[in-house]
Amino acid sequence: MKRIGVLTSGGDSPGMNAAIRAVVRKGIYHDLEVYGIYNGYAGLISGNIKKLELGSVGDIIHRGGTMLHSARCLEFKTPEGQQKGIEQLKKFGIEGLVVIGGDGSFQGAKKLSEQGYPTIGVPGTIDNDIPGTDFTIGFDTALNTIIDAIDKIRDTATSHERTYIIEVMGRDAGDLALWAGLADGAETILIPEEDHKMDQVVQKLQRGHERGKKHSIIIVAEGCGSGVDVAKEIERLSDFETRVTVLGHIQRGGSPTAFDRVLASRLGAQAVELLLEGKAGRTVGIENNKLVDYDITEVLSRKHSIDKQMYKLSQELSI
Known part of the structure; x- marks a missing residue:
């Protein structure tokens, strides 16, 4: 293998640039030519x-977003669009591809x-909803952004004695809400994985009010x-x-946190190593701080789940 490509697709996440940097420099270290594909599958x-x-x-490891830009591409979901992409890869002599993104990517x-083109997936999404890895690139940074916002909101909630509801991202995954709620002592955390x-919720607010609690945070x-x-x-349902x-x-x-920069660097480099080993159709991840890789079909067939023990703990600590 002499030439590889890298693209970012779907929603951007802090740390994608660090992953791109790792792919490029790891590739060049191993005497590969590395090509950047701009605007995701649309650019492909x-x-x-x-x-x-x-x-x-150079000078991108600390920057959020993605230097390769991103775009959603409905055309690539069709066999015709996929064939156009493969033709472009062949035109540029690109023999393997690293895709940084989430489920859609x-x-x-x-x-x-499936069409015989060597591809490795690197999980980059703030939702942390990709099976086969404990953490996805961008989750830690987004989590810290949420915590910083909640800390500020709690100051004004205390001053005005009100109940503040904070809506966070996560699509169908509650990791951001759960981790942020536990880290910031939220009274209630509402996530799609658990019924509520x-x-x-109101009864809990009332119990807190009766013991003298002046404000509450709901994620x-x-x-x-x-x-x-x-x-x-x-x-x-209440007078709150x-x-x-x-x-x-x-x-x-x-700017991505140190955790996301290191994670992205490790995963990006691992993706290049897999291509050099002749592997394809894999995703890279981290489990118990060890690099892992799985068949991409297996990963996509599994359903993301939250840490039930963590959710239980959040309820116990918010009585």
């Missing part, structure tokens, strides 16, 4: 591909692998409902005054 189809040098990835990588009843994962709807339901903060895309930006 259109041939927006450029050779990257050592200096191309991995679906595209799986299609390429609003009357029980809502976007996958289980709108923060605004939760606030309306609380006010319908609520305020809602939707953190939105602020969670996806910012």
